[in-house]
Amino acid sequence: MIGISEFQLKVLELLQEDARIKPELIATMLGVAVEEVREAVATLEQNHVIVKYATIVNWSKMNDEKVTALIEVQITPERGRGFDRIAETIYLYPEVKSLYLMSGAYDLQVEIEGNSLKEVASFVSNKLSTIEAVLSTKTYFVLKKYKQDGIIFEEHESDHRMMVSP
Numbered sequence: 001m002i003g004i005s006e007f008q009l010k011v012l013e014l015l016q017e018d019a020r021i022k023p024e025l026i027a028t029m030l031g032v033a034v035e036e037v038r039e040a041v042a043t044l045e046q047n048h049v050i051v052k053y054a055t056i057v058n059w060s061k062m063n064d065e066k067v068t069a070l071i072e073v074q075i076t077p078e079r080g081r082g083f084d085r086i087a088e089t090i091y092l093y094p095e096v097k098s099l100y101l102m103s104g105a106y107d108l109q110v111e112i113e114g115n116s117l118k119e120v121a122s123f124v125s126n127k128l129s130t131i132e133a134v135l136s137t138k139t140y141f142v143l144k145k146y147k148q149d150g151i152i153f154e155e156h157e158s159d160h161r162m163m164v165s166p
Helices: 006-017 023-030 034-046 084-091 117-128
Strands: 067-075 096-101 108-114 134-141
Touching: 006 023, 006 034, 023 034, 067 117, 084 096, 084 108, 108 117, 117 134
Parallel strands: none
Antiparallel strands: 067 108, 067 134, 096 108
């Protein structure tokens, strides 16, 4: 782990909110020189604190919807390496979008994305379940995304309830 300054933390928070924000605007917001912002971002990128700039897509607005599944996986950890080697085997599959080590009833949570239910089922049965250390899996299909990474997908109405006065 690397230590980051309070200034770098503020830059990170602004970039996390909007990855397209320009260094000039960040500099103005934080009251510093643009070059300081550029240097901070470059350092954060070099140290792999910033690992990617991403776009959040509301696939339900497109004709080409993806199928997302969350899979609970129970595994037998390896002596001396714990969960890491097995996690690496899983996260190297291109279908895997996220992988988390969990506490509780299962060990790993895998998020995958495919073009069809059949494609997701094939991944689970032909790739994930065949890993020697995998004891069991439970697959849940995402039916609808309401919110992701702090972004609300649904347009919501204002509260139209009548005010109750005493």
